[in-house]
Amino acid sequence: MDLVRELLQGDRRALARLITLVENNDPRKEEYIQQLFPHTGKAYLIGITGAPGAGKSSLVDRLLEVMRRDGFTVGVIAVDPTSPFTGGAILGDRIRMQDHALDSGIFIRSMGTRGSLGGLSRAVLGAVQVMDAFGKDFIVIETVGVGQSEVDIVKAADSTAVVLTPAGGDSVQTIKAGIMEIGDLFVINKSDLPGAERTAAEVKMMLELKEEPGWRPPVLPVISLNGEGVAGLWRSLLEHRRYLEQHGLFEARRRQRAARELGELVEFLVKSRVWENIRTQISLDQLIEAIALRRRDPYSAARELLRQINFPD
Amino acid sequence: MDLVRELLQGDRRALARLITLVENNDPRKEEYIQQLFPHTGKAYLIGITGAPGAGKSSLVDRLLEVMRRDGFTVGVIAVDPTSPFTGGAILGDRIRMQDHALDSGIFIRSMGTRGSLGGLSRAVLGAVQVMDAFGKDFIVIETVGVGQSEVDIVKAADSTAVVLTPAGGDSVQTIKAGIMEIGDLFVINKSDLPGAERTAAEVKMMLELKEEPGWRPPVLPVISLNGEGVAGLWRSLLEHRRYLEQHGLFEARRRQRAARELGELVEFLVKSRVWENIRTQISLDQLIEAIALRRRDPYSAARELLRQINFPD
Numbered sequence: 001m002d003l004v005r006e007l008l009q010g011d012r013r014a015l016a017r018l019i020t021l022v023e024n025n026d027p028r029k030e031e032y033i034q035q036l037f038p039h040t041g042k043a044y045l046i047g048i049t050g051a052p053g054a055g056k057s058s059l060v061d062r063l064l065e066v067m068r069r070d071g072f073t074v075g076v077i078a079v080d081p082t083s084p085f086t087g088g089a090i091l092g093d094r095i096r097m098q099d100h101a102l103d104s105g106i107f108i109r110s111m112g113t114r115g116s117l118g119g120l121s122r123a124v125l126g127a128v129q130v131m132d133a134f135g136k137d138f139i140v141i142e143t144v145g146v147g148q149s150e151v152d153i154v155k156a157a158d159s160t161a162v163v164l165t166p167a168g169g170d171s172v173q174t175i176k177a178g179i180m181e182i183g184d185l186f187v188i189n190k191s192d193l194p195g196a197e198r199t200a201a202e203v204k205m206m207l208e209l210k211e212e213p214g215w216r217p218p219v220l221p222v223i224s225l226n227g228e229g230v231a232g233l234w235r236s237l238l239e240h241r242r243y244l245e246q247h248g249l250f251e252a253r254r255r256q257r258a259a260r261e262l263g264e265l266v267e268f269l270v271k272s273r274v275w276e277n278i279r280t281q282i283s284l285d286q287l288i289e290a291i292a293l294r295r296r297d298p299y300s301a302a303r304e305l306l307r308q309i310n311f312p313d
Numbered sequence: 314m315d316l317v318r319e320l321l322q323g324d325r326r327a328l329a330r331l332i333t334l335v336e337n338n339d340p341r342k343e344e345y346i347q348q349l350f351p352h353t354g355k356a357y358l359i360g361i362t363g364a365p366g367a368g369k370s371s372l373v374d375r376l377l378e379v380m381r382r383d384g385f386t387v388g389v390i391a392v393d394p395t396s397p398f399t400g401g402a403i404l405g406d407r408i409r410m411q412d413h414a415l416d417s418g419i420f421i422r423s424m425g426t427r428g429s430l431g432g433l434s435r436a437v438l439g440a441v442q443v444m445d446a447f448g449k450d451f452i453v454i455e456t457v458g459v460g461q462s463e464v465d466i467v468k469a470a471d472s473t474a475v476v477l478t479p480a481g482g483d484s485v486q487t488i489k490a491g492i493m494e495i496g497d498l499f500v501i502n503k504s505d506l507p508g509a510e511r512t513a514a515e516v517k518m519m520l521e522l523k524e525e526p527g528w529r530p531p532v533l534p535v536i537s538l539n540g541e542g543v544a545g546l547w548r549s550l551l552e553h554r555r556y557l558e559q560h561g562l563f564e565a566r567r568r569q570r571a572a573r574e575l576g577e578l579v580e581f582l583v584k585s586r587v588w589e590n591i592r593t594q595i596s597l598d599q600l601i602e603a604i605a606l607r608r609r610d611p612y613s614a615a616r617e618l619l620r621q622i623n624f625p626d
Contacts, residue, residue, distance in 0.1 A: 311583065
């Protein structure tokens, strides 16, 4: 496969093309991933998550500068709900990518949310494989940490930073969003705004409720606009990495990720085959009409469908 | 089944218990849904969605007052990411439910996000069935409209209102979140704040890009704190309902919902059976270890698993 060889030789265009193929569920995706797979497993994955408006993008931009100064190469996957109507990448991301276009040590890719079949999570994991095989030292996955699927995505990371802001009343809302438990680090961004200390104190209090032994997530004030505190965030990330390595947890996270990838693939294959079988063998219209008219309940309809395609009990 | 009979006779405790059973995936869930199903299909579903902090809860509370004044009974399903660590309902919702506890025409249920298997969406659809069979005229589904799964939930609604706020810069962020296309109505909440008119203008502009014939989503200024504009929102909801009915779209939405329910059930059954077969027949540890160590790629591992359980190609 030329494309894979080009990627392994460091060709950025091959990197971009392979990610696109993976994201679009190209028929050759499986083949590519299989070929790339032995070359993966070296990159360290950082998840950055937080509510819309928490300033994740500018924080990541600042973080990139510090990481690059230390000589590391970085891939960024910015998971971004698609823009309305068009489904395309939004202008801001294009501008953002241009900012780093001259630095060959950085590669940024935006991804929109895909509808069905857990598509987004699979697309992100695929892009991670490609960037990893390409040889990136770190891969940053930036995602809106509000929805279940979006939270699931950062669960694949080795270290996850949850970004909060002191913006009035918002902190509690964000904390409600169930992202507390996935944070290895907590960033209070825009910490020059009033209420920053209160927000930090609230987060620390919630973390103390946890009462688990082991890594204690730091709460880090940051101002991504001027870069204050970003070096500290980078140090904390490296510290967490060391902690995982020293406690044998790094391997545990890798196994978790492998289990998840396997699980998602099994479900994807199973669902694809079942729907293919149903579509080629059965006309669903009547069944759906019967359910809509309450003549048939969805459970018995679903069971009948599976019987008709000889799905094993 | 006593519980179902009690529900159909209007017993609120039976309503609460059945929703809990459905939410917790009780083994009798299928049986209950099958019995309730012929009694469903009468309720009208309203989706209310928006970013955290947009004031959805207080807006719904105000809307409830107006709906009750018109003599309608209402069920509310508030989809709320679980509180951190505890997994329980948060205090605010308990208080909120108490507010309406004396009004037997209102039934409010909070639901947290459940992990795997599309659990939340199935739980919400189940609760809708139960409330519908109970005889609620309207069912309001209130959800954070940021994540993919959360957006999917409101797609089940007949009319969906997207709640935005003029809070600085937030509007664009929220618009990014991909919820524009699901809105039948747009509410600018907190419209006494500066920037409200600009936000409304932005939304109108984006809606004009759509260029589709048919229903034109209104953009409605509301102040949920004092109730201003809420009666107008209610009128618009009824107008949209009439529009759907007059254009035969109501049935189309019902068929869509039936198709989705059937689809989700098929996938749920398929995944459950596949995992059950895998768990009882195969030890996954070695396979996961091999993937984690890059000795085995996830695709070939997934395909082997499916071969081992004789899953049809």
